[in-house]
Amino acid sequence: MRITLVGSRHFGVTTLQMLRQRAVDVVRVVVADADDRLAAAARAAGIEVVVQANPKLVVASEIAPGTDLIVTAHSHARIGTDALAAARLGGIGYHPSLLPRHRGIAAVEWTIREKDPIAGGTVYHLADRMDAGAIAAQDWCFVGKDETARQLWERALAPMGQRLLAEVIEYAKEHGALPSRAQDEQFATNAPALTD
Numbered sequence: 001m002r003i004t005l006v007g008s009r010h011f012g013v014t015t016l017q018m019l020r021q022r023a024v025d026v027v028r029v030v031v032a033d034a035d036d037r038l039a040a041a042a043r044a045a046g047i048e049v050v051v052q053a054n055p056k057l058v059v060a061s062e063i064a065p066g067t068d069l070i071v072t073a074h075s076h077a078r079i080g081t082d083a084l085a086a087a088r089l090g091g092i093g094y095h096p097s098l099l100p101r102h103r104g105i106a107a108v109e110w111t112i113r114e115k116d117p118i119a120g121g122t123v124y125h126l127a128d129r130m131d132a133g134a135i136a137a138q139d140w141c142f143v144g145k146d147e148t149a150r151q152l153w154e155r156a157l158a159p160m161g162q163r164l165l166a167e168v169i170e171y172a173k174e175h176g177a178l179p180s181r182a183q184d185e186q187f188a189t190n191a192p193a194l195t196d
Contacts (some may be wrong), residue, residue, distance in 0.1 A: 007073035012038035015073035
């Protein structure tokens with residue numbers, strides 16, 4: 001399976017490491033910033049790095065030819081429909097909430113702010129609307145008493161994301177398709193940016 005990884009920062013690097021431990025071929029890494037640590041890790045591994053022309057949008061020409069699956073890991077760019085069409089299976093991303101709850105940025109912070117007793121993570125199909133694609137895999141965890149967003153992310157949600165992405169990729173390798181169930185829109189919330 002040929003994968004184009006789109007992402008950034010530490011979660012992007014750990015996703016790259018997870019992918020390299022599986023029987024997949026990471027053929028290209030796409031980043032918004034040439035100096036990002038994911039770009040450095042990809043170059044060190046001998047993987048081609050492409051810097052997005054528009055930091056908010058990934059286009060088809062930035063996806064490696066022959067890509068089977070696009071995987072996003074801490075990317076704030078929308079993957080254009082032309083880019084999704086360039087990959088045989090489309091794309092998946094990880095969102096640190098029980099989608100459709102807390103769609104948008106700052107999902108973990110909103111989990112803490114809303115005093116949710118349960119948090120979770122979702123691997124979802126990339127789609128035109130951010131965080132609104134079909135669910136491929138989902139899991140949950142309890143939120144610790146007095147836990148901060150960072151603590152929750154590091155303790156439970158980041159490792160959960162790696163595990164769920166790996167499970168979906170293994171499923172795709174075995175079945176040649178992605179698991180899929182629609183999000184239930186009656187439970188949708190959007191997590192706006194926090195300003196304080």
